[in-house]
């Protein structure tokens with residue numbers, strides 16, 4: 001019969017299963033032989049090296065606690081949690097995959113906000129055509145001068 005590595009009490013598998021049901025952690029991914037009380041304590045205290053999960057994106061096995069703290073220490077995250085991204089994507093994600101999605105999520109917003117900036121990549125010829133088709137509206141000059149645009153149209 002297995003003994004808890006921390007307190008030395010006999011581990012009640014049923015109780016451990018209860019703990020897993022409550023937290024959504026897989027029994028197979030608990031890397032220490034701990035009783036339910038110690039597991040709860042470890043979970044509460046964010047002890048790393050115990051609770052693991054498998055990323056459904058890249059397939060890596062990762063430390064949940066470590067991933068959470070890594071994730072939340074990244075400045076691009078804002079007040080999101082790794083679990084928020086998981087909820088959004090509907091799958092288990094390691095910190096780097098979750099951060100990858102954050103970039104995507106923010107990029108979508110940025111594209112929208114930085115519409116004007118991005119159009120600077122437009123060639124002067126393209127810009128001129130758009131400018132012309134918009135009735136020479138100054139909102140469609142894409143950072144080029146009127147002279148440049150007229151030259152491009154010639």
Ligand SMILES: [Zn+2]
Nearest residue numbers: 004007035038
């Ligand atoms: Zn214990």
Ligand SMILES: [Zn+2]
Nearest residue numbers: 055058094097
């Ligand atoms: Zn991953």
